[in-house]
Each structure stands twice: as C-alpha cells, then as structure tokens.
Amino acid sequence: MELLKDLEWRGIIYQQTDEEGMKDLLNKEFISLYCGVDPTGDSMHIGHLLPFLTLRRFQQHGHRPIVLVGGATGLIGDPSGKKEERSLQTLEKVLYNADCLKQQLMQIFDFEGENGAVMVNNYDWIGKIDMVTFLRDYGKYIGINYMLAKDTIASRLETGISFTEFTYTILQGIDFNHLYNEHNCKLQIGGSDQWGNITTGLEMIRKTHDEETKAFGMTIPLVTKADGTKFGKTEGGAIWLDPEKTTPYEFYQFWINTADADVVKYLKYFTFLSHETIEELEKSVQEEPHLRKAQKALANEMTKLIHGQEALDQAVKISAALFSGEVKSLSAAEIKLGFKDVPSYTRENNEEISLVDLIVQAKISPSKRQAREDIQNGAISINGEKVTDLQYTVTEADKIEGEFMLVRRGKKKYTLVK
Template identity: 50%
Template sequence: MELFQELQWRGLIDNVTSPEVEDVINNQKITFYIGTDPTADSLHIGHYSSLLMAKRLEKHGHHPIMLVGGATGFIGDPKATGERQMLTKETLEHNFNCLHDQIKKIWGFEMVNNLDWTKNMSVIDFLRDYGKLFNVTYMLNKETVKKRLETGISYTEFSYMILQSLDFLHLYQEKNCVMQIGGQDQWGNITSGLELIRKKCGANTKCYGLTMPLITKADGSKFGKSESGTVWLDAEKTSPYELYQFLFNTEDAKVVEYLKKLTFLSVEEIQKLDKATQEEPHKRMAQRALAEEVVRDLHGQEGLDSALSITNALFRGNLNDLSEQQRRDAMKNMEKVDCENGLILEDVLVKCSIASSKREAREWINGNSISINGEKIKDTHFVVDKENAYVDNYVIVRRGKKRYYCLNLQ
C-alpha cells in the first residue's frame, strides 16, 4: 500500500486541491507546512493527528515545517460561533514560546513564526500588494465567513484569510514549500493561499493543499481548547495517567478510528485489534493499545510506566505504593467532595453521599468494603481528620473495588 492510499485508509484525507496530490505524496520529496496559532500554551489532543500526519510524511522523505502564528494569533481565525477574544502581546509571546518548545522537544520539526515576515509591513503595503488581489465576493463565499454574516464579523477577523495566505506565499518563495496541510475547517484559508501564489508567481505554479477530517468524540463534537475537559499534550496540564485513562475509556465505536489516526500501528495490527474489539470487547485490547501507544509517543516509556503504576495501584487499592506526584495525578480523576474535619467514618460516608444511610454505611464498613488511603477500615467510629491526609488535606475513600472519592477536609 502506497503512502497516499494508507492515509486514505486511516481516514486522514478529507479533500485535496488537485488530483496531482496523490502522485506528489507517493513519488516526490516536497516541503510542506502545517500551522497553528498560539491561542494557548499547549497543543491538545485535537492537534495530535495533524502532528502525526507531519511525522508520517517525514518518514516518507518529505520535509515538514511547523508554523506557529505569532502574527495571525493577534488577529484570530474566524469561528462559526462568534468573535474570538483578543489576547495580549505578553500572552501570545508566552504561548508561542511554549508551543515552540513543545513541538521541538517532541517532534523536532523545523519551526517558523509568521510574525517575522509581517511585523514590519505597513498598512499601505498590505492593502496595495495583497489586499488588491483578493475579491470581496470571493472572500464572502468562504464557508466560515458565510456562517458569520448574519451575526456579524469584524474586519480584523475578515482579514485573517489574507494574512494567512501570505504565509503560504512566503514559505513558497523562501523555502520552496509547495503544500499546506490543515484541518477541514482550513479549506478556505488554504485555497486562498494557493490563489495568492498563482497571482503573484504565475498561474501555472505547482502548489497544493490537503485537508484532514477533524478528530471528533462519539457525540460528534470536536476536541478543542474551547471544549470542556480539554486533553492537553503538556504533561503538566494533562498528566500521562490522565491521558492514559482518557484514551483507555474510548468508546468501542471510536477506538479503531483513533488507532488509525493517532498511532503508527500497522494496518495488520489495527485490523487484529478491530477484530478483538468485535469479538471480545470486554478485554478492551484496542483501548489499551491506543492508550499505550499515544502516552509512550508523547511522554516516553517513563511516562507510560508512571501511568500504568497509578492504574494498577488504583485497581488493587495499593495507594501507598505511589510517589507523591503519582498520588496527585491519581487524585485528579477522582470525585472531589468537601468534608468536615474530625467526623467519624460512619457519618462521613453519609454526609458525603457515599452511603445513603448510616445503616448502609455500617454494612459496608463491617463488610470490609471501605478503605481509607488504601487501608481497610472496619471501625465505624474511625475518626477521619487531617492526620489521615493522603496528600495535603485530602483523604481517599475507596468503596468496593472501583469507586473512589477524594475528600477535602475543611
């Protein structure tokens, strides 16, 4: 299977600007770029597929350039739902530096910043040299702009299309970059860049665009910074354990899609895991493979080992086997409950809605079903206070084999 066909099989091709893209990817060695704006200080799981796409092409001999938009970040790519909040110069600079370091550390790609070739451009030069080449009717017909016409769109965001088009032109002229790759929501920006290149460099200039389907959850919503429960690629924001648990809990209906898009597992390996999901879904072999591959790729074997240590400790109830940092990571996914300091265990279980009544609380305690910080407690009058703290003022209650509660003693 050639590379382009494998990308199709993995569901990574949404649209291409020319049938020639297939031959270019399979048989040539080109420079291409993928861009992101520094609207946060870390990439998230929604970006991960694009970064792996760059890696897949690099393995085939193509040269990736990662563009972090220090200039376009000031403007804001138009959203279908409304205007973006403007970020300060200090915030954008901080975010840019964080993204630059993150991408270099994990993937080692060549990095560029579009602020470098736009910061000294005058408004007159921008309008004469580039604005004159964009027809407003053409711009209004772009999908995202269309969606905003009823609610309104600022000139600032309307001009984003022109500003991003300059990126493609600049990289083509300076680095012989002939392809831009982006999410399917970037189709309008990519085709605008191609139009600008042809108008400035000649109608027969060979440049291309490729879009990828957005990674979505089972309910169809996309992963992004504006969505709740963002899964970050930065270990300080989303720990390897949290990432592992997020991926391990992937629905059966989505796990094979994620294996195709988010891992380098071979066609044969994924087909085998697909079969296992259909025949023995309770074993969650595909979910385990997905979680291990992604965590190892992002955080190394050490990060995966830590995630597995926490997972195993929680499964067995051996909480005291964990380091302090692992304890903090383990607590992040637990249900948090504020609790009065110094109550007896029987009252704690009722007041924190762990048990529905004192009778039920006593039954669980006497039945050896309640643990405090990994230790079985059989005394209904055991005092839960800050001296029992697992980390800081937190006490971990385990009910049965799977339910954990993190009590914040007040």
C-alpha cells in the same frame, strides 16, 4: 506502503486541490510542506493533533515538515467555525502562547537529520509588513468577490464580520506564499475548516509568480464520535496537551475509555502503528471486546507520544492500582493525580479520631449507625486496606507520606482526607 495510499487507508484525506498533480510530485521528489496553528491559548488540545500527526507521517516518508505557529494570525483571529468575533489578545500574551505551543509541537516532530522539521512563527514576516505594502503587494491580488465566496466569510455576513477578521484569509495566503518563496514549500495541510484559507494561499502564489507554480493543498476530516458527541470533550472540558491542565493519567484515561465503535478509527488517525497491527486489534474488538486491547494500545501510543514513556508508565501504574484497589503501591504524588477529582475532606487538626466519627464528619457515611454497619460489613478501607474494627482510631500513622489518607466506601466511592 506508499504515503498517499497509507493516508487513504487511514481515512485521513478529505479534500485535495489536485490529486493527480500531488501524486506525481510526491513520486518524483521529497518536498517541504506545512501546517499551522494560531496561539489563541497557551496549550493545544487533542482536537489540534490530527493535522500535525499527518504532517509527521510525511516526515516519516522523507519529506520536510514546516511547523508554523501563527504569532501574527493569532493577533487577528480566524473566523473559521466562529459565529462571532474573537476577543483580541495582547501581543505579549500571543507570543507567550506561541512559545508554549512550540514546546508541545517539539514532542511530535524530529528536528534533526536531512529532513528535520523547521519551526517558524509568521509574526517574523507579517509583523514587518506596513499597511501600504499589505494593500499594494498582497491585497491587490485577492478580489472581494473571491473572498465573499469563502464559506467562512459568507457564513458570517448576516451576523457581521469585521474588516480585521475579513482579511484573515489573506494573511494565511501570505504565509503560504512566503514559505513557498523561502522554503520551497509545495503543500499546505489543515483541518477541513481550513480549505478556504489554503486555497487563498494557492491563489496568492499563482498571482505573484510568473513561472508555472506547483503548489497544493490538502485537508483532513473533522474527527467525530460514533454517538454524535464532540470529540475531545469530557465533562471536565477539553483534553489538553499541557500536563498541568490535563494530567498524563487523565490523558491516558480519555483514550482508554474510547468506545468500541470509535477505537479502530482513532488507531488509524492518531497512531503510527502498522496496518497489520491495527487489523489485529480490530479483530480483537470484534471477537474479544472485553479485553480492550485496542483501547490499551491507543492509550499507550498517545500518552507516550505526547508525555513520554515515564508519564505513560506512571499512568498505567495508577490505573492498575485503582482497578485492583491496591492503592498502597502509589506515592502521594500519584494518588493526587489519580484522585484529582474525587471528593475531599480537610480536618482542622491532627488529633486522633475514631474512624466512625471521621467517616461521619467527612460525609462518607450519613450517620454513626450507618458508619458502624459499613465498618462491620467490610465496606470501609483506609489506603487500600479494609478496616472492620469498630474501635479503630485514625492516627498520624494512617497518613500517606504525612499528607493525607484515602478512605473508600464500597467499591468506588473514594474520599481524600487531608
């Protein structure tokens, strides 16, 4: 299917600077286009994904993506979506963050072949511009009234905005202009909050070139949830791409727990599944929602894309074991991932102890009387196996790989005993 029609079907296009012009351009030639992210942290979260996945769709249709990590703009701070000034970070920290983000972005794009992706860092050119050059060669072309009309700046005038953040939009304009000159970059895409910065880039290109320029901008919609809560957030915080911050299992669980009202939209937004496949999954949501086929497809596609097949296989294995209660099949490492947030109890010694005493000490059961009832009723399991013997003694043999044991009371209350 034609690229723009595919993007429209997926609901990805929010704004375009020149719809007909861009359609003509894409029909005539393969282009270079870019999307950027500022390294304000050492990991992206899933809220960053949609613009870059959209960039990847262009690559699949033969266009060359330029992936920009903003080492320079990250030192300044984008006022978009912010009610107050950002805290400035050191150059060392920002460049470290930039390297971390580059590794994550390399998972998404193909850097080989005729239209292999290009990775750039705007510190490489903005970092070389002195103040006089900035004012004469760039600041001269962007009027104060033009900047004051930008929503991101106008919204901050009452609460206050520093000159530093005020000039951010010019720096992004310099980026687009530089990539237009050096890489023949014809299009910038970004989130809906980047419209003002994208159009500043187009203004900079228009003002600094004599020939007729043909550059374009496109934004994608803000990702929302049907229930009105913020996308990409859980009780534990943001869903990060860094596996040390959000494990692949937690990442998988986030997607598989997507509500029926959101899952088809997310399949269109985030996955590269065909229209036919998504329509079949949409039918399944309507006719057999209990099977959760759409959620499983979404979780599989996203976990494989960001963390790879091995991490996906492990996440599926952990999920199946927890659902069935067959935790014996899991390694100690997998149990740590799957039970990262469950209550834990650490014993001070390795001496043998009666199961009754252990589950009282670990506060699994509130009293010895209740502990005995729980054991007799088959409500207590050790490492996935029910224990009904009131005289059962916990020994070294009950440890999984010599590290810990997993005690379950009822169907869902787990405790890691270390």
